[in-house]
Amino acid sequence: MNPVLEFSNVTRSYKRGVPVLDGISFAMQPGEVLGLIGRNGTGKTTLIRIAMGMLYPQSGSVRVFGLSPTDEPIAVKKRIGYVAEDQTLPSGSTIAELAAFHKYLFPKWDHTLEHALLERFALDPNKKVGKLSKGQAREVALLCAVCHRPELLILDEPAGGLDPAARREFLETSIQLLNREGTAILFSSHHMGDVERIGGRVVLLDEGKIRLDRDVASVGEDICVAVFPVGNEVQAKLEGIPGCLRARAVFGMWHLVMEGNPDEATTCITSAIGPREVQCVRMPLEELFIEMVGGGRA
């Protein structure tokens, strides 16, 4: 199958010599769900804007349905749904007016889906957009992004600022779309629990590069964190241990993110630096995220 979205060696910087994205490559298959995670300022939004054709990559290329989003914006945007991180909707118009406007733009607009979503979200079509709560505004933005039945849905922090119940409703809708329409979804998020729920695959960005790209179930099973007291080792040497993804010192203890199960990881460490008292455990995504990109502590 041809990928719905493909980044090849994409780089982008806003300041000369300081790349925000530094050689990003990955592809998404139809129907795939990919959670993009990373600290603030690591280029998640930049990457999404490049996919949308709103920014050019300075080198490398992006293809959406095999097309360049900057050369063929209409052909691409017809088949894509997008909710921006700071989506602003025209506050003076009503939900119905806004939907009518989108209907006019997208000939394939699905009225049944529109009404089903209005009902699900309990939205009054005659309400002015400016009077909506933050959660309702996101729901309207989602409605406008999906009723033309896109093959690829891109959500930039869909859960940003929503309460847990609103987040769950947003997730429910995404999963139903996935089930019923086979929509591929790319979403960025800081909510690791959400990524674990709907992300089939997780991509971690850090310092412009992909630090992790794998199945979300495998993250929980095939990666673990080893902890042992800091001796005279240096970080670079530890990070050179086969299977070591990251090493950092936290309050006098080394924390090593390791490939494999705890027994395998312990063996790798002790055979590289000699016998040590290593404690090695599996961790949920949220803790792994911190181990992978969090700073050291004296």
Place this chain on the structure above:
Amino acid sequence: MHIAINASADLPIYRQIMRQIEEAILGGRLNPGDRLKSHRELSEELVVAPLTVKKSYDELEALGYIETQRGRGTFVCAEPPGRSKSDKRRRVEDAARAMLAQAESAGMGIEEVVEILRQVNAGQK
């Protein structure tokens, strides 16, 4: 049956689903021939990706707990593993071993453990 997902647990979601279905089959809350929810139904109910549900079902099928009948759905197998008399006995023995280990670390002998079992049993009646 109800399945509870805890997204921050250190067990991946597909394993949580697997374990709860497995326990329901072993505990007799799901019986041979019972129909399981479809991938889609369960994925929407639990709000997890359909592929995650599929992964749990695939693994349970490989272990011989459930089987998919094309076009009809997914069912508990006629003879799922772990339900024979000797399997059940083995599980009680495992629990007994764990209990004895705990008693030993608390400095209690076998007589005291038997006494505790009798008292708890009397209390439950």
